[in-house]
Amino acid sequence: MKSIGGRQWATREDLIAHSGFSRATLANLWAARETNGHPAPLTVDGVVQWGVMHWDLAVWTDWFEQHRRQERAAPDVESRVDRTGDPDEELAPAAQARLLGVDPSRITQYDKKPPPGWPAGRVEELPTRVRRWRTRRQLWDFVDANPSFGTTGGRPAGPATAKKPDPRVQYAVAALAADPGKKAGELAAELAREHGQSITTWKSIVTEARKRLQ
Template sequence: MHTIDGRQWATREDLIESSGYSRTTIADLWRDRETNGHPQPRVIDRAMHWDLEEWTHWFEQHRQQASAPASRSAPASRVDRSGDPDELLPPAAQARVLGVDPSRITQYGKKPPEGWPAPAHVEQLATRTREYRTRRQLWQFADNSPGFGTAGGRPSGPTAKAPDPRVRQAALALKAAPDMKPGEVAAALAQQHGGSVHTWKRIITEARKTA
């Protein structure tokens, strides 16, 4: 990200991070620039940069226009059914598909509701992990979760504490590797599914109580 004369200029990586959309989606928008009015870039340090304010304003208008037909046919629905079913989406984009606030996805990472899919891909960042899920996974979750197909995205009626699907994952892992120590199983689960070893140790303890 560069700041020139008080304006921020973003690389494609910056646009991906800012919008929450995947690299494929951002690249497709640039590919179709002649028909969608995509803003023109400025070359800085031999790399294309876009005026972030201009691009964000254009992107929001483009997104609203793209979703307008679906909104008219099903005005109460907040689930976005468009796009590639197998596209890997970061948390912000997952929230857009389900029509919920991004904080809801963050909360699901700590206390996943019943049916919340395991990540299709986990990216290890410097200080945390980022979980990716496909549109197909999110659509299936919405279809099986009352309320996500309607405005607000919240199931009706009293809410109950949903079982943590990670407990079942931990139980299966313990059963599959009876000779491994719980700490070793926790490390293997953290590497496979993301999250900290400490968190998985806690989940393993819970799994052993319910076994």
């Protein structure tokens, strides 16, 4: 991290360490900058400085916190997303639609005209067409980077009475995967600061997350 005039300038690696979010999530946030307002990197006459992008850490942090608040303020969208299962499992288009809680036609539309941050996936050549496989992690990262996803078009899949997955468990799973040696109390405190609610609540969520990683 570089310091100029008392301000810190962070690379993407610095932002990963600072935020605790994955490289894919932060890359998707940058890809969707025209719609989510992601801050611009330091440039002089349009040229990126130091050969790699650096962002004003204070500006980026303020923006990121606002972005997360907006994301959490859309529970009807988040509740459609299935946050369970193996993050690295590849899904066919129909299963992708079920995970995202949208009509399968939405996946076809996205493949033809991808929105910012939509993962390319693995291409399988079929006799008359191609099929794109994507992992759960890729789809979750896309949703995390696009809080407005799902507000227009499409419809939730499955019966209305189906139990809604708890996104907080996935937040805890991601945090545990990033730092598996961290004590439950310390991790719960960090998650409480980032997402709200009590440390006691997050301890229970961390316990559930550990079970899913076993």
